[in-house]
Amino acid sequence: MMPHGGAILLPIILVTTGWVSSLTHDGCDYARLTGPAVEILTGSSSIPFMHIGMSAYRVPQFYPASNSWRVAYSSDCRPYSHPSIIEDRAWVASEWLNFSSIVVGGTVMMFLWSGTCLTLRKNYWRSIGVGALLAAFLQLCSFVFFSTRLCHTTTKTFLDFEAGREIELSETNASSCSLFFASKCAIASICLWLAAGLLILMGEYPRPVPKLIAHDDDERAAMIRQKYPRIRTRMNARPNNSQQNHSQQSRSLA
Numbered sequence: 001m002m003p004h005g006g007a008i009l010l011p012i013i014l015v016t017t018g019w020v021s022s023l024t025h026d027g028c029d030y031a032r033l034t035g036p037a038v039e040i041l042t043g044s045s046s047i048p049f050m051h052i053g054m055s056a057y058r059v060p061q062f063y064p065a066s067n068s069w070r071v072a073y074s075s076d077c078r079p080y081s082h083p084s085i086i087e088d089r090a091w092v093a094s095e096w097l098n099f100s101s102i103v104v105g106g107t108v109m110m111f112l113w114s115g116t117c118l119t120l121r122k123n124y125w126r127s128i129g130v131g132a133l134l135a136a137f138l139q140l141c142s143f144v145f146f147s148t149r150l151c152h153t154t155t156k157t158f159l160d161f162e163a164g165r166e167i168e169l170s171e172t173n174a175s176s177c178s179l180f181f182a183s184k185c186a187i188a189s190i191c192l193w194l195a196a197g198l199l200i201l202m203g204e205y206p207r208p209v210p211k212l213i214a215h216d217d218d219e220r221a222a223m224i225r226q227k228y229p230r231i232r233t234r235m236n237a238r239p240n241n242s243q244q245n246h247s248q249q250s251r252s253l254a
Helices: 005-024 036-042 090-115 121-145 157-161 182-200 217-226 227-238 241-253
Strands: 031-034 051-052 057-060 061-063 068-070 176-179
Touching: 005 090, 005 121, 005 182, 031 036, 051 176, 090 121, 090 182, 121 182, 176 182
Parallel strands: none
Antiparallel strands: 031 051, 031 176, 051 057, 061 068
């Protein structure tokens, strides 16, 4: 029997699902990149888009049968050739914020799961709610990735990008990053952690059910009668053997 009863199950499900959602990615499916930045990474001006992550990217392939560009998700991710040049402050901050949210969310999940067999004090219960909200906030801040220079550059060559030279183009011709699979899973984890944190902080504290320990047979029998009143009424209604024997002896004497 769980010390806090079934009230702890819903926060456990929300936090665990949010943590799994934050890990659901393959490293190169965080955003969909379009514009001149695609030519910087691939060296080809014919590729219309690509999928990028915080540590690698994936290039689509052209299929003549359907006359379209598609991504083969069975292909391996390609690591960035010059990560020190591509990664700016926003990029590094996004990596650390995402990592911190996973660590905080995993810690909250472990504490909640320990509540299925151990008793959590009220202040610990509130701290778990604050931790869930903190994990959601850190994951939300990791979306600073979309403000990186690679997602807004107008240059088409790696040398110009490294030198910081930008071409004056209209906003429609500039590079852009949009949500993709991993970032959408991150949004799901934010919603789940936020729901778990609000449920814990705004709901009532699930008070633990005290466990009674019997020291002898009499106390054990009393605990059973207290827990199962039907058994007690049946035992009271049923005469014992000594009463039956006494009644039989009195009848024989009569």
